[in-house]
Amino acid sequence: MAVNKVFRVAKNEYVKWITNPKLIIFVVLIVFAYDYVILDLLEAADKMGVKLQIFEGFIGISNSRLLLMIIPIVFVGLMGDFPRIDANAMFYIHRVGKSNWLLGEMLFALMASATYLAAILGFSVVSLAGSAYVANSWSKVTTHYYLFAPNDYASNVANLTTGRLYNNLKPTSAMIHIVVVMLLFLFMISLILLAFFVCKARLFGVILACGVLCVGNVLAYIETGVRWLFPNAHAIMELHFDEIYRKPIMDMRVSYLYYILCIVVLIGIVFWFIDNYDFTKIDELEE
Numbered sequence: 001m002a003v004n005k006v007f008r009v010a011k012n013e014y015v016k017w018i019t020n021p022k023l024i025i026f027v028v029l030i031v032f033a034y035d036y037v038i039l040d041l042l043e044a045a046d047k048m049g050v051k052l053q054i055f056e057g058f059i060g061i062s063n064s065r066l067l068l069m070i071i072p073i074v075f076v077g078l079m080g081d082f083p084r085i086d087a088n089a090m091f092y093i094h095r096v097g098k099s100n101w102l103l104g105e106m107l108f109a110l111m112a113s114a115t116y117l118a119a120i121l122g123f124s125v126v127s128l129a130g131s132a133y134v135a136n137s138w139s140k141v142t143t144h145y146y147l148f149a150p151n152d153y154a155s156n157v158a159n160l161t162t163g164r165l166y167n168n169l170k171p172t173s174a175m176i177h178i179v180v181v182m183l184l185f186l187f188m189i190s191l192i193l194l195a196f197f198v199c200k201a202r203l204f205g206v207i208l209a210c211g212v213l214c215v216g217n218v219l220a221y222i223e224t225g226v227r228w229l230f231p232n233a234h235a236i237m238e239l240h241f242d243e244i245y246r247k248p249i250m251d252m253r254v255s256y257l258y259y260i261l262c263i264v265v266l267i268g269i270v271f272w273f274i275d276n277y278d279f280t281k282i283d284e285l286e287e
Helices: 003-018 021-048 056-063 065-078 089-096 098-131 140-148 171-198 202-220 225-229 231-235 252-274 279-285
Strands: none
Touching: 003 089, 003 098, 021 056, 021 065, 021 098, 021 140, 056 065, 056 098, 056 171, 065 098, 065 171, 065 202, 065 231, 089 098, 098 171, 098 252, 171 202, 171 231, 171 252, 202 225, 202 231, 225 231, 231 252
16 A cells, blocks of 8 residues: 555545535535524524523434435435546546555545535524533523423424434534544445445445435434434434433444444455456446
8 A cells, every 4th residue: 555645546536526616516505504403593692691502503403304414315325426436537546546546535534524524513603602602511591492482383402403313412422423423424424335336336326325325314213223223313422312311322332333333344345345346447437
């Protein structure tokens, strides 16, 4: 393995990705998240005359049933042509080596996942900056809004962060756990796309990834053990805790292990099939 070649591949792919016009989809996602979650939180805080905790916007976004389906699907849309190839790919890959190219693509996938997640976190923090505090305690908006406005059916504030979460974790701990599992989740999605590329079934990989995300999101909110077979449930922090008692119903370590095992298996598949991939026929895949 040549580290400089791996980083060169990752850098080239990252530059292409970050300058891709498709990123406008992310802007649409951010606007929707602001309107669907952040604005509701700000309005609730204004009604109660209190401030929000700085990470509650991000935590609310990560607990929204709708956004938890949209966020990974938008990521699939942004990564749908991953890895990007053209007619010169055969010569480029021959120059850097298959293994270095593959490791570079994986590093890029991790960088893209981290950038995507950091942008959501950064946007949510900036959006609340003028109406938030930084202490590691939940705001009254999160813990008491359902008592303050029991008839406010138009707002989803009381359902964004429920007692399952705020009775078991502090906001900073919740944010850290969410960042880690979401990063593993998005990286796993990227590896699914990469694995199906080397298996010469890119389109099927995109369809399968979207299908798993949609089915997993539906099952996540059904009280059945089957939901833990899908990655979505492991990414929803509040589902790890009991609705009434202050105790976990799914150990966070199990969720971490779930993602790590999936990632290891996918990496094994990618390296297994890459040796048999014929890059001389790259024109058949040119986009």
